[in-house]
Amino acid sequence: MAAEAELSALLTESRRFPPPADFARDSNAQPEIYERAHLDRLKFWSEQASRLKWDEPWDQVLDWQAPFARWFVGGKLNASVNCVDRHVEAGNGERIAYHWIGEPEGETRDISYAQLKDMVCQAANALTELGVAKGDRVAIYMPMIPETVVAMLACARIGAPHTVVFAGFSADALRNRIIDCDARLVITADGGFRRGTATALKPAVDNAVAGLDGVRNVLVVRRTGQPVDWDDARDRWWHDVVAGQSTEHTAPAHDSEHPLYVMYTSGTTAKPKGILHTTGGYLTHVSATHRLVFDIKPESDVFWTAADIGWVTGHSYIVYGPLANGTTSVLYEGTPDAGGRDRWWRIVEEKQVSILYTAPTTIRTFMKWGEQFPGAHDLSSLRLLGSVGEPINPEAWIWYRKHIGGDRCPVVDTWWQTETGGIMITPLPGITATKPGSAMTAFPGISVDVLDNGGKPVDNGGGGVLVVTEPWPGMLRGIWGDDERYRQTYWSRFDELYFAGDGAKRDVDGDIWLLGRVDDVMNVSGHRISTTEVESALVSHPSVAEAAVVGATDAITGQGIVAFVTVKGDAALDSKAGEQLIADLREHVAEQIGKIARPRQILLTPELPKTRSGKIMRRLLRDVAEHRELGDVTTLADPTVVNMIDEMMATTTHPEE
């Protein structure tokens, strides 16, 4: 059979991969779990919560005053104790919490649970000495090093909500987040390593906090040793303040609903939303999903979420979920090709990784590089593979299973969001017969549906938008400082149903396939970026009159950012000046938001296609960007505009193509 025919035979919607016999027999989740959770959802979740260490029991599982939820009401616990002390007390202090692998070859650190506990206690004492009190916010802007986890857990320990800002964001983006949550301390590093060179972080923090009186200190980890500017009144070295502290720290018990962290994510407006997560419900959700979806056996597994701690995937499945379950994780600082395109596979082989969790973008990149890189290594330690962050195309799913999973490891495609806190729709590896490209069914105790525009559940075979129909423990408790926006964004489309912003379909068997965002949010390499945010960055440039941004399908990154820009004044730019402006604009967006938001392509056009009422027709621009036949143009004020742009597009190539 020709390769293509073979592939299409593999990819029919009903192609199923049954759970391997050993999973069916031994996995943490057995089939009755769905029925049990269905019969009594709240009982199911309280059983999951009972696996944690509570200082005081809850007296009510759920208090639901739509759209505001409180879980395990009245209960008290400490997230940091649950993540570290508890395992040491249980006699597992010698177990490795993290195999940390630096980007420079050969730089590794193994950190046991006992060591992690000492580090967290020292950091908690240091934060207290710096005057950080329960309820104060702490911003964290760090590379992927153990101190990042330590900083988060120290905050959780004393009850100071952290807000981790991905180190790829710019000084401006960091500043906006610091202001929005009114952080009093920023924890950072001099820099980090990226593709073999030391990159700087401290200068961005200096710019971000300039003139902000609310930020009383900046605590700096020395990672690269590069020179940094220093403000004696404000800046403190981590090794000066933390290292000398006592390794004892009595952790206070926090209310189950005490804020644990705020994570900013892009919405449909220019201003990112501070998604608030609290303690008891969140920890219950992430530990239960981690244990059951990944079938975690803490005594033997080596778990690797290859994501950045600066995103929710890192929070839930590098830090809180795995640590709550006493798991050994890999924490890798660098990019997949640092030190060679087989770097990951060397790590898997050396550390005997048994479970790998990553994003489709990365899988597609590995596909492009070729199977010889994983093929050169012994990957037989792997037993389970996960995918997250964007829809996974069936070809990538099959490649992942075959070339990484040796045709033996189940693949779990997990759908969730910053807002949901943890995994919501997923196969369970010992139960579900998986289909390449489908996230399959709701996790036990989670209720989702696919609705048509009128709010009616679609039949099997139908498509619509995804909703969550019952509150869940890891759900966001709100948007920091903006209850109205919380209601508007998630709860106004359908009455008392959570609107996720994703399109979905149910196949003939009722299984769920996620189809991408239905709003103005793009998904670029698994990163959520708002079209509006990029547009407002562009129009803040002095030369720009108007900008329209669309996410165009991209074979590797899922979507790529394409911007259509009109310039101020009527001076026609010659091609050299045009090229220079495009380069300036890409840099400008990187400065305003971060490198991840830099447009793949910018087209300077004399006009943008608009309706008679002056609304920019992004739908048509998306057709243009994807080189598709133009859709309906009859509502345009001037249909010639879009034809002209279409022609311009056809004659240019974008720089990364």
Ligand code: WTA
């Ligand atoms: C998308 C990342 C399809 C989706 C955990 C969602 C997915 C957004 C999947 C959340 C998946 C995430 N299949 N789409 N398995 N997982 N998404 O907040 O559009 O960074 O709304 O959380 O990513 O992105 P976020």
